[in-house]
Amino acid sequence: MPKKEPTDKILTRAKRAANAGDFQTAVTAFGQVLARFPSNKRALQGMAALRATALPQLQAAAQQAQEERRWPDAEAQLRAACLLAPDQADMGLALAACLMEQRKAPAALAAVQSILKKMPDHPQALNIQGAAQRLMGQGAAAKQSFTAALGDPATDVQSLNNLGISARAEGARTDAAEYYRRAIAADPANPALHLNLSQETTYSADTPHLQQMRDLLASKDRNSPAMAPLHFALFKAFDDLGETDMAFAHLEKANTLAKANLQYDFQKDAIPCALSKVLLKEPMHSAEVATTQRPIFITGLPRTGTTLAEQILARSEGTRPCGELTVVQLAVVRLMREVMDRPQKALTQSDIDDLGAELRSGLAEYGDGAAVLIDKMPLNFRWIGFICAALPEARIVHMSRDPMAVAWSLYRQSFDSAGNGFVYDPSDIARFMALHRDLMTHWRNCYPDRIFDLSYEALVSDPEATTRALAAATGLDWSENWLTPEKASHLVLTASARQIRKPIYRDSNDQWARYDAQLAPMRAALVAAGLI
Numbered sequence: 001m002p003k004k005e006p007t008d009k010i011l012t013r014a015k016r017a018a019n020a021g022d023f024q025t026a027v028t029a030f031g032q033v034l035a036r037f038p039s040n041k042r043a044l045q046g047m048a049a050l051r052a053t054a055l056p057q058l059q060a061a062a063q064q065a066q067e068e069r070r071w072p073d074a075e076a077q078l079r080a081a082c083l084l085a086p087d088q089a090d091m092g093l094a095l096a097a098c099l100m101e102q103r104k105a106p107a108a109l110a111a112v113q114s115i116l117k118k119m120p121d122h123p124q125a126l127n128i129q130g131a132a133q134r135l136m137g138q139g140a141a142a143k144q145s146f147t148a149a150l151g152d153p154a155t156d157v158q159s160l161n162n163l164g165i166s167a168r169a170e171g172a173r174t175d176a177a178e179y180y181r182r183a184i185a186a187d188p189a190n191p192a193l194h195l196n197l198s199q200e201t202t203y204s205a206d207t208p209h210l211q212q213m214r215d216l217l218a219s220k221d222r223n224s225p226a227m228a229p230l231h232f233a234l235f236k237a238f239d240d241l242g243e244t245d246m247a248f249a250h251l252e253k254a255n256t257l258a259k260a261n262l263q264y265d266f267q268k269d270a271i272p273c274a275l276s277k278v279l280l281k282e283p284m285h286s287a288e289v290a291t292t293q294r295p296i297f298i299t300g301l302p303r304t305g306t307t308l309a310e311q312i313l314a315r316s317e318g319t320r321p322c323g324e325l326t327v328v329q330l331a332v333v334r335l336m337r338e339v340m341d342r343p344q345k346a347l348t349q350s351d352i353d354d355l356g357a358e359l360r361s362g363l364a365e366y367g368d369g370a371a372v373l374i375d376k377m378p379l380n381f382r383w384i385g386f387i388c389a390a391l392p393e394a395r396i397v398h399m400s401r402d403p404m405a406v407a408w409s410l411y412r413q414s415f416d417s418a419g420n421g422f423v424y425d426p427s428d429i430a431r432f433m434a435l436h437r438d439l440m441t442h443w444r445n446c447y448p449d450r451i452f453d454l455s456y457e458a459l460v461s462d463p464e465a466t467t468r469a470l471a472a473a474t475g476l477d478w479s480e481n482w483l484t485p486e487k488a489s490h491l492v493l494t495a496s497a498r499q500i501r502k503p504i505y506r507d508s509n510d511q512w513a514r515y516d517a518q519l520a521p522m523r524a525a526l527v528a529a530g531l532i
Helices: 007-019 023-036 041-067 071-084 089-101 105-118 123-135 139-149 156-170 173-186 191-199 208-219 225-241 244-262 267-279 306-313 327-340 349-367 378-390 403-411 418-424 426-446 456-461 463-474 507-515 520-528
Strands: 294-299 319-321 372-375 395-400 451-455
Touching: 007 023, 007 041, 023 041, 023 071, 041 071, 041 089, 071 089, 089 105, 089 123, 105 123, 105 349, 123 139, 123 156, 139 156, 156 173, 156 191, 173 191, 191 208, 191 225, 208 225, 225 244, 244 418, 244 507, 267 327, 267 378, 267 426, 294 306, 294 378, 306 319, 306 395, 306 456, 306 463, 327 349, 327 378, 349 372, 349 378, 378 395, 378 426, 395 463, 403 418, 403 426, 403 507, 403 520, 418 426, 426 520, 451 456, 451 463, 456 463
Parallel strands: 294 372, 294 395, 319 372, 395 451
Antiparallel strands: none
């Protein structure tokens, strides 16, 4: 265990940082001393001197980082601000919201609960608490938090929408739709609410919500990026009606607006993948350690069946399905930045061992003591080499599916996460799919015995044989329950929440054929990338 840094050295570093205007480093260092010695006079005086001058600058830096979606930087600034002003609830709420943007649910829950101890009825804090609980699989507690937040006109729309999302995650479609309708009644011009309701509605020509959406679009600038969710919702409605030309027109507009809003840059995806291959051009390994919990990672492109695979594995006793966690991504990206700041830009054995410890600790916060934890973050395919190196006990499942079916399923879906920015343009989809293919080839070469490739087509056409192979690969005991994934009771927060409540079915791969003519550019992009 490394020795603790001497207190005098920390205080000197804090003073120098404060004099240089590096308030985040200064406050963090003073806070480090006070955590060990709460009565340290020099640290207390240093914090007091900084409070008036540093707090506004920390807030401004955090706001800028948030606007630029640099969430780790924003978190660092807000943590420092909270150390300076622990009694300011708005600062704590901003930190909790920032943590939720990174899907750091346990940390967000801790931050917001410190506020609720003093202000138990704070509606915004209750909503953040509920969202964190939901991400941690605590469905009943989340619903209780959202319900407790009701009654404040300023936040009721948010609370009702959150109740709708939770009901959808539980498979309670009728309840979800009712919550969304109540939210829309309070905020009828909110496009995101209409999109949420559309996902729980099967439209006919006389469905009132269809006309409501058309009227809203007519009253707004249909070309505004803010209208992207409404265009996605209208695509869903006209797709239900079989009016494919009208449906695709709305879908194309929705994707164009969503891409413009995100300002997606393919290089932001390509560079980390390239760096991963450079840092792990040869396999590295960490020694096995005694652990009470082992993870299974379900990876691949989004919309390849990762949720179905999770549901199947969740039917095995002793497993804890955790949805899409960011534990691996946050840890690996931090490590890569650290390595690239060194003179010798190479991974060390210590890096890999420390990464393993960090991942085990982070995953355990979601595992609830289960023997097996399931993380189905699809984009973890980018970090498979790091997982293999750092976690010898981990099992890795990689999903594959017909490229045209995947591309269409991506293009037709509005994603909550900015991390899926590639989905809004056929050429970006094809480039990202090629990026995925090439990186997976590298990982299979590095760790040929660690990755189990699971075909979606095989899974739905021959469930028993395929799930038996999956059980062997993941070290779980197969049972007949594996053939009824729709009976799994955990929360499902992905786009597959509706489909996954049905028995295994085979016809989803052909849904794109209804739009064959409109999808000619997508097919051409996939052909050009060598994917079909």
